[in-house]
Amino acid sequence: MNDTARKNDRKTWMSLLAKAPSDRLAALWSEAGYAPEHSFLRAPEQGAVMVQGRTGATGAPFNLGEMTVTRCAAKLADGTVGHGYVQGRDKAKAVTAALIDALMQTDRASEVRAAILTPLACEAQRAAEVKAAKAAATKVEFFTLVRGED
Amino acid sequence: MYVAVKGGERAIDNAHALLAEKRRGDTSVAELSVAQIREQLSLAVNRVMAEGSLFDPDLAALAIKQAQGDLIEAIFLIRAYRTTLPRFGSSRPIDTGQMSCVRRVSATFKDAPGGQVLGPTFDYTHRLLDFKLMADGEVPEAETAPPRTEPTPHIMDFLNTEGLIEEEEAHDEIPPDLTRAPLELPADRPLRLQSLTRGDEGFILGMAYSTQRGYARNHAFVGELRIGTVPVEMEIPELGFAIEIGEIEVSECETVNQFKGSKTEPPQFTRGYGLIFGQSERKAISMALVDRALRWKELGEDDVGAPAQNEEFVLYHADNIQATGFLEHIKLPHYVDFQAELELVRKMRAEAQTGLQEAAE
Known part of the structure; x- marks a missing residue:
């Protein structure tokens, strides 16, 4: 795996963890039973990120409003550093995300992927499909009627 | 005081x-x-x-x-x-073209590529009270159909390719932020949009309605209204690349407005834009109409003196927290202030009384 592929892979799992439902991530994490020794480089911290939109969807950026985000940086005993940036205010979720990010950079990556990331990705995919399927059932065909104006 | x-x-x-x-x-x-x-x-x-x-x-x-x-x-x-939260930074501008839409309608194009999707809407309901909801009603599962896999491009793009609508030029200037610096006039469009998106729904609706009734009428069509979720990406300094830090639901409205053209621009359509957190289409449409009305200067239109064209009037009165704060403070004790007024009125009355008596003598 080259550098770009590794970066993209990490970007994918970090994004997945950021959006994962807190309770599902917590359940999968405790089922997997990982409890890696670690110290915090940055203790879990709640904050906000200003979300930007663009004028007319594609023009100049403007500030739409903030969203809550919690972040954390953890260091494993072997020195590997993991970062967690997750949506919402759940500190435990940020810690779990940071630890998973760290473990994914070690030789336990494939078992962590199988135990946590793959199930999360499948569930997210399924939820998106159900939502899209329900929306698709409301697709409408409008017909323009000719008005009898004589 | x-x-x-x-x-x-x-x-x-x-x-x-x-x-x-x-x-x-x-x-x-x-x-x-x-x-x-x-x-x-x-x-x-x-x-x-x-x-x-x-x-x-x-x-x-x-x-x-x-x-x-x-x-x-x-x-x-x-x-x-x-105000108690530390700010970690700003996101990249969200890409609403990549939205997973649950609703997407156009009032201008019947056969829009990507289709018209009604989604969860109050439209076409009869506005009759549903007494079933008073009982403990079970909700039937919503119907499903094969999910659409085709992309849902912005409908405005089709007018754009023909050059029939004004170009929206992309750039990446850092936008002003009214939560960090006081709102100063004249406000550029990004600042106006930030103010409108957090403005009071009722106020923005009233302003938008006034344009429809003829105060700076701008003949708006809803080119597209879409509601759905978009990922939010942020550059993480300690990583050196961007990740998605979450996903938000937004409502977006793009209006197509008539424009006769000016000395420098040929006749073409112009745009109004609304983007709001959550499912809030009334506000999104209102925002787009008011945005368009406030753009009169940059489009070389006349100031007809309409309230919706008056940036100071709109932006300084749109915020319901500022408004209610100032309005509601007048019910708090103003005893000293009022005591002074009372003294003044008594004095003026006494003076007027003496004046009358002197005139009568």
Whole structure:
């Protein structure tokens, strides 16, 4: 795996963890039973990120409003550093995300992927499909009627 | 002028305890949970997030519960809370072209590529009270159909390729932020849009309606209205690349407006734009109409003196927390202030009385 592929892979799992439902991530994490020794480089911290939109969807950026985000940086005993940036205010979720990010950079990556990331990705995919399927059932065909104006 | 008062501590404590009891209501009725508000009053939650300027459905639901359903009070609570959060940074601008739409309609193109999707809408309902909801009604599962896999491009892009609509030029200047620096006029479009998106829904609706009724009429069509979720990406300095830090629901409205052309521009359509947190299409459409009306100067149109064209009037009165703060403060003790007025009126009356007597003599 080259550098770009590794970066993209990490970007994918970090994004997945950021959006994962807190309770599902917590359940999968405790089922997997990982409890890696670690110290915090940055203790879990709640904050906000200003979300930007663009004028007319594609023009100049403007500030739409903030969203809550919690972040954390953890260091494993072997020195590997993991970062967690997750949506919402759940500190435990940020810690779990940071630890998973760290473990994914070690030789336990494939078992962590199988135990946590793959199930999360499948569930997210399924939820998106159900939502899209329900929306698709409301697709409408409008017909323009000719008005009898004589 | 408000002058500080002392005392009344016990009465104030008791008043707050009474408020808490009133909030709970009849204890023989089950208490509402924050999760119930989040799930079942989601449009109220969306409004509190949009005008509170903080996307967090749990907090917005809590604020609604605490405010006893007074949405402006709930927005006030959220605004106060958000000032306590450290800001980690700004996201990349969200790409609404990549939205997973649950609703997407166009009033201008019947056969829009990507299709028209009604989604969860009040449109075409008969606005009759549904007494089934008073009983403990089971909800049937919504129908499904094979999910659409084709992309849903912005409908405006089709007008764009023909050059029939003004170009929206992309750039990446850092936008002004009215939560960090006071709103100063003249405001450029990014600043106006930030003010409108967090402005009071009723106020923005009233302003938009005034343009439809003829005060700076701009003949708006809803080119596209879409509601759905978009990922939010942020550059993480310690990583050196961007990741998605979450996903938010937004409503977006793009209007197509008539424009006769000017000395420098050929006749073409112009744009109004609305983008709001959550499902809030009334506000999104209103925002687009008001945005368009406020653009008269940059489009070389006439100032017809309409309220919706007056940037100072619109932007300085759109914020319901500023408005309610100033409005509601007049009920707080103004004893010293009023005492001075009382003295003044008494003195003026006495003087007028003497004047009358002197004239009569």
